[in-house]
Amino acid sequence: MKKISLTGIKPTGELHIGNYFGAIKPALELTNEYDARYFIADYHGLNTMKDPKELEFTTRHVAAGWLAAGLDPQKVIFYKQSSIPEVFELTVMLLAFTSKGLMNRAHAYKDAVQKNIDKCEDTDAQINMGLFTYPVLMAADIILFDSDVVPVGQDQKQHIEMAQDIAQSVNANYGQQVLKVPQPVIQENVAVVPGLDGRKMSKSYGNVIPLFAPEKTLHKTIKRITTNSQSVEEPKDPDSSQIYQLYKLFADENEQASLANRYREGGMGWGEAKEELFRVVNRRLTPIRERYDIIMSDIPLLEKTLQHGTQKAREIASITIGRFRKIAGVL
Numbered sequence: 001m002k003k004i005s006l007t008g009i010k011p012t013g014e015l016h017i018g019n020y021f022g023a024i025k026p027a028l029e030l031t032n033e034y035d036a037r038y039f040i041a042d043y044h045g046l047n048t049m050k051d052p053k054e055l056e057f058t059t060r061h062v063a064a065g066w067l068a069a070g071l072d073p074q075k076v077i078f079y080k081q082s083s084i085p086e087v088f089e090l091t092v093m094l095l096a097f098t099s100k101g102l103m104n105r106a107h108a109y110k111d112a113v114q115k116n117i118d119k120c121e122d123t124d125a126q127i128n129m130g131l132f133t134y135p136v137l138m139a140a141d142i143i144l145f146d147s148d149v150v151p152v153g154q155d156q157k158q159h160i161e162m163a164q165d166i167a168q169s170v171n172a173n174y175g176q177q178v179l180k181v182p183q184p185v186i187q188e189n190v191a192v193v194p195g196l197d198g199r200k201m202s203k204s205y206g207n208v209i210p211l212f213a214p215e216k217t218l219h220k221t222i223k224r225i226t227t228n229s230q231s232v233e234e235p236k237d238p239d240s241s242q243i244y245q246l247y248k249l250f251a252d253e254n255e256q257a258s259l260a261n262r263y264r265e266g267g268m269g270w271g272e273a274k275e276e277l278f279r280v281v282n283r284r285l286t287p288i289r290e291r292y293d294i295i296m297s298d299i300p301l302l303e304k305t306l307q308h309g310t311q312k313a314r315e316i317a318s319i320t321i322g323r324f325r326k327i328a329g330v331l
């Protein structure tokens with residue numbers, strides 16, 4: 001039997017190519033190795049997103065985005081967190097086994113506290129309990145599905161360790177293995193994608209290339225990549241150019257070698273390099289964008305796809321929660 005992997009996707013804003021190479025693509029590659037489950041963590045999104053239209057749109061955008069990028073809902077279980085009531089039932093049960101001190105140590109919470117202190121704001125008023133108990137909801141997401149492994153970036157490692165701690169406290173209390181203790185799989189060698197200004201591509205830096213932008217917008221965005229003032233004639237260094245770093249993600253080996261040569265020979269201006277980058281980016285993104293547009297044009301079908309995943313997920317969830325309730329004496 002294959003091991004179970006679980007990937008939670010927080011709906012945060014418009015997907016960009018940094019998300020694609022840094023998260024979506026590596027996560028989808030796990031489908032062959034694991035019995036994989038993917039879900040949209042919309043209740044985690046609610047902690048920061050209070051505009052209903054924004055939360056609804058972002059949740060669908062991200063779901064459609066993963067489907068367009070190749071997630072096969074026939075092969076894996078794909079659902080929305082908010083459609084699984086057992087997640088919240090388990091959250092409440094896990095809260096009873098989680099010390100406040102453990103939550104005080106969470107990096108995400110500590111960062112939020114520090115930001116408020118820096119801004120001279122009242123931390124206790126600014127930070128909601130959703131953020132404070134975030135790791136418990138996340139532990140419930142994971143533990144409910146008997147997940148063996150949770151593939152995450154380094155930034156989420158502490159959350160998985162907290163899920164381990166919480167599951168272990170439950171098991172220790174009852175003297176038996178009630179809940180499976182998950183293992184983090186830290187995804188190394190994941191591409192760090194440079195943004196338009198050369199820093200890591202990130203929504204918060206405003207330097208992203210959106211994944212589903214129409215062709216014209218994509219072209220305009222690529223034209224905005226910052227470059228130095230080297231003239232057309234001057235030889236250029238491909239390795240220090242974010243145009244070339246991005247090109248490597250989209251071009252085949254021959255194309256990469258040939259563009260690197262043109263950099264080194266001189267005679268090619270930045271404008272031309274950007275056109276060549278646009279050509280390969282657009283070639284790769286066009287089919288994904290077309291699939292995305294089709295999915296978003298039929299929301300009822302998208303909801304049905306997620307509903308199908310929900311059914312499968314709840315069958316598994318009800319077993320875990322039933323076992324835990326029985327052992328805990330909550331009948």
Ligand code: TRP
Binds near residue numbers: 006010044137150152
């Ligand atoms: N906290 C994760 C993030 O910010 C999202 C997430 C929520 C998650 N629940 C999860 C990830 C469960 C893995 C497993 O990206």
